[in-house]
Amino acid sequence: MSKFNTLWAYVKKDGNTTIKLSFAEIKEILGIEIDHSFLKYKKELIEYGYEVGKISLKEKSVIFNKLPDK
Template identity: 60%
Template sequence: MSKYEHLWKYLQADGSLTLKLSFDKIKTIIGFDIDHSFLTYKKEAGQFGYQVGKISMKEKHITFNQMDK
């Protein structure tokens, strides 16, 4: 099980075309602060129908986009 699996399942359950989540919201979902390892794990989102869009370190949020089905 991936350490980010709870996040991927959250995105899948939400089903929005685009979803912008703050780092704080992500921490609530996964139970820990997001770190640099996210860059390695972000490709896993595709297995749940999403791709990682913009990562804003300044505004502390990540945008996720639903992939074409």
């Protein structure tokens, strides 16, 4: 279990094809700010049916994309 499981569960529960969350929204969901370890752990999201599409440092946001059903 990683520190990002709460975020992954939130994204899965949302269920939309594309989800855009600001860094502030992610901090509210997790209770912590995302850090460089997010890059290491983002592959866990695949188990929840999503992937990280884009991380924008300029917009301070992350876009999550739903994976196609297999």
